[in-house]
Amino acid sequence: MTTNSWLSLFPSLQGLPEAVNRELASLKVMQVPRGTVLFRDGDACQGYVFVLNGSVRVQKMDPEGREIVLYRVEDGQTCMLTTSCLLGDKAYPAEGIAEAETELVLIPARRFDELLASSEFRKFALGMISERIADLMALIEDVAFGRMDVRLARRVLELDDGSHTLRLTHQQLATELGTAREVISRILKDFERRSLVTLKRGELKIVDLQAVKQLATEDV
Secondary structure (H helix, E strand, O other): OOOOOHHHHOHHHHHOOHHHHHHHHOOOOEEEOOOOEEEOOOOOOOEEEEEEEOEEEEEEEOOOOOEEEEEEEEOOEEOHHHHHHHHHOOOOOOEEEEOOOEEEEEEEHHHHHHHOOOHHHHHHHHHHHHHHHHHHHHHHHHHHHOOHHHHHHHHHHHHOOOOOEEOOOHHHHHHHHOOOHHHHHHHHHHHHHOOOEEEEOOEEEEOOHHHHHHHHOOOO
16 A cells, blocks of 8 residues: 555544645555564553554453453554553553554654644544444453353354355464363354354364354344
């Protein structure tokens, strides 16, 4: 993506002064390879990130070594934790990993602080946070009250790219849902017995899409 076009992914920025928009448009678009760790738990925040294309997985590890995916930052989004850390001058409380080749633009931390003096930019940054808070509240409710089989069915559908075949391990699904691998394996075996999916090493294939969709909405 060119530096002249990426601002179109963030329509809310159009209200900024023309000089600021020109400055943002001139920022370098960075290419981040898949698997790159963008930040770790405890790292200082270097700047405000716009994701133009790709996906950054933000996850948290508990003291026992289990991980849960908090959210993903995808095309046309910013990272809520990054904004929070910049506003509070705090270190990152989680880690972010590029799970696909990703294009992003970075505003240095000091310049971000200066841009907050603009009411339009401040409204944009806080508005992006508010969207993510709603996502996190839904995640908390899901973890606290949701049935694990329903949550797993829902996440399988979310991760399906249309091929109905997911190439990932039981541990990766456990990380997505913040639970143990053994729990996921037990539920998937039940799905297989019910002919909802077929399982191979590192692969899950949805064979009864309608039934999986119905299960995913049972506690809605």
